[in-house]
Amino acid sequence: MTEKKPILAAILGIVIAGMLLASIVFVLPSLFQKPDPLVFSLNNMDINDHEVAVEIFDSNNNSIFKESYLLVPGEYVKSPKITCIIGTYKYEITLDNNITKTQMADVRYATTLSSSDSLIIAIVDDPDDPLDIGVVVS
Numbered sequence: 001m002t003e004k005k006p007i008l009a010a011i012l013g014i015v016i017a018g019m020l021l022a023s024i025v026f027v028l029p030s031l032f033q034k035p036d037p038l039v040f041s042l043n044n045m046d047i048n049d050h051e052v053a054v055e056i057f058d059s060n061n062n063s064i065f066k067e068s069y070l071l072v073p074g075e076y077v078k079s080p081k082i083t084c085i086i087g088t089y090k091y092e093i094t095l096d097n098n099i100t101k102t103q104m105a106d107v108r109y110a111t112t113l114s115s116s117d118s119l120i121i122a123i124v125d126d127p128d129d130p131l132d133i134g135v136v137v138s
Contacts, residue, residue: 035107036116037081038089043122044071046130050123053094054079059087071123093121095131103133 042052049072056065065082084107094100105117120134 035084035086035109038065038079038084038105038107038116039081040079040091040119040121042069042071042075042077042079043120044073044075046123046125047073049073051096052121052123053092053097054121055092055094056082057090057092058084059089061090064089091119091133093119093131093133095123099131101131101133103135105135 038056040054042054044050049070051068051070053068054065055063058064064084067079069077071077086107086109089105089107091103091105092100093103103119105119107116117135117137120136122132122134124130124132126132
């Protein structure tokens, strides 16, 4: 019976040490790191003016950003930095009040230069698919 106590104490010590290590690795950095902001860019590569509406929803489907842009041919616009929390966000992009596309993007902690998703939205001269959306890690 007395031989089992040191073994149980060692196992308990290993479990506690593991829990402390896990909290240092996973919890502590989140106290000091901030999430990347949501960002997107719009590029009118078509020969016509276009209106693009961008709405962003959080994981509870609450709208956190909504803006319309009127772009002339060749115009490029970068979004403001949209402060948010870690998670997945839904973008709804509408072209000329006619074509709507949905794209998901993830926000992570800014741990490196490339952490979270950024959307590149291009309006192209393609009558079948004039709204091209790319996701890059930025």
